[in-house]
Amino acid sequence: MTNTFSFQLQSTHGAARTGVISTPRGDIRTPAFMPVGTAATVKAMMPESVRETGADILLGNTYHLMLRPTAERIDRLGGLHKFMNWDRPILTDSGGFQVMSLASLRKLTEDGVTFKSHIDGSKHVLSPETSMEIQRLLGSDIVMCFDECPALPADKTRIADSMRLSMRWAQRSRDAFGDRPGHALFGIQQGGLEEDLRAESAEALQNIGFEGYAVGGLAVGEGQEAMFGCLDYAPAQLPVDKPRYLMGVGKPDDIVGAVKRGIDMMDCVLPSRSGRTGQAFTRHGVVNIKNARHADDPRPLDENCRCPACRNYSRAYLHHVFRSQEMISGMLLTWHNLTYFQDIMQGMRDAIAAGTFAAWEADFHAGRAQGDIEPL
């Protein structure tokens, strides 16, 4: 264990990278997928099970936690790690993105955002300064700058204005973060799908200086091709010696394409949310367990998967408990999906280190193209 925050790049293969982020709460092997623990729980999972899937770090949502149970309460109770029984690293977002998607009566000014809680209608303010304070109270290991993220498509002037506001907020976030050894503050690049704005944003962030850099403002509806188009240049605009985090991504092929383009960290609700709606991700694509074809199928979801859903249960059982709306359905499918996502990450880390990433990627796509096993 170290008492500082650092990043060691270990191998590269084309633009793809593998390395280790060291923190006082443990190492994060990159490329890393961060399961989302919105309200101080990764839905349907015990934290020790999340760890078993191979996760080194979780993401917590500032917006949700500030409203309930509140950051002050979590602080009084000893911080988010203790509260939710996860002693490894936690990254918290700034709250900005979710204010825009969940809160009502939002008012955006140079200072920040005022809004009403979607839970009880109470009024709150998020600004670079309050976001830093809330993330400090939560005890977050990796803190994100407070930024604004316009929905795409938007005209270039709107995107530029928004990006420049976010850069002013990045400076205020850096100032408010202060000196916190062992904790990291990540800047967030904005600029939509405009290469020149992305470059301007990257430069502004590096002039401020951060422990890591996120590619923000993607995965907001622009589609995979547009996102990959942006990732063809955006990561390279960021420092090579710092972790690069793509926020809110994604589906398995999004993740692989992002890593291929130089991304080190990602997060997404997809594996847990899909698990609760009966969707399983496998090497051979998506399986909808609610389909009648599984009702009598004694085979596991994926015979090569190490998760409890695959080791101990048939598709017929998973189908039955989904149809019966039993909690174990969400528990098992979430466990499976998180395991699959972590196994992709481990596969990519190994392949990048071994110099076989291109072959790994071809194999990944071939498995998906094959499709699910034939019905019996």
Added chain:
Amino acid sequence: MTNTFSFQLQSTHGAARTGVISTPRGDIRTPAFMPVGTAATVKAMMPESVRETGADILLGNTYHLMLRPTAERIDRLGGLHKFMNWDRPILTDSGGFQVMSLASLRKLTEDGVTFKSHIDGSKHVLSPETSMEIQRLLGSDIVMCFDECPALPADKTRIADSMRLSMRWAQRSRDAFGDRPGHALFGIQQGGLEEDLRAESAEALQNIGFEGYAVGGLAVGEGQEAMFGCLDYAPAQLPVDKPRYLMGVGKPDDIVGAVKRGIDMMDCVLPSRSGRTGQAFTRHGVVNIKNARHADDPRPLDENCRCPACRNYSRAYLHHVFRSQEMISGMLLTWHNLTYFQDIMQGMRDAIAAGTFAAWEADFHAGRAQGDIEPL
């Protein structure tokens, strides 16, 4: 492991008994509490966690399973144990009780009951013969006779007629069960709160002969005093050398009072159902985790409890996840409640064996009288 079903009584203390039921799928330490796995899952629990709480045997509901996924399907898939990943003993009820409480358009004749499924309205028949066949297809280790259970209060003629019908059905159940080494068929005593009818029922059952005997028709709204009044004589009417099972009981003090009166086995949905509604059972009574008094409380539910909810989480966390309607709330509180129920059983088994059951019982009641810890 044995390949037969047997019961060894080891110690008694007054009417209370401790012993072991041996089955090919493992031993059942008595007095035993059986968690209920209605639809092939103990709600909110992984089966390995149920085992960790100390459960030696689960109960499965014939009514639910025959409708979905159907007994025939479970049979094709290798039986209920394999289907739900529980390789220890399973007791199945006969379906009779739940037909009466859940199904619509019931029609009761000497032959059996016709009814419509509460899930899809499809028509089904349950009779001693079909119930035995369904329980055989499920692979149940302990099969219950198909019986009829009148709601209380009812007049004595109705109770007597119903009991005698159940006794004729008990003979038909025995005949239909056939010769199945390693599997047990339990008869069910009826007779409401009438001592002479209970005696008549017990005699009728013993004339047929069963591997165990249930006290049926209680815990149907008659209240604890009336139930204990019946248990003051009913168990003693049954053979001393066979297990005695009190169906559908109960709250912790019901369980202790039943064991004191000579009951060896019980089942109830209470620990799991209450866990999902924010109620925790502790040595000091019931804790409603949704109460605001817990919102800032850093203490565990019960500092002496060995379950994950108590070892790893504060009341404040349990309160937060309940209020946030997170699945981990039901997962943790169910785990706690099942652990508490199993710890009561272990405490009674030890105390009966040590000849200290009276002291144990006094301690149990004193702990409950003490009430929950004071708010901070």
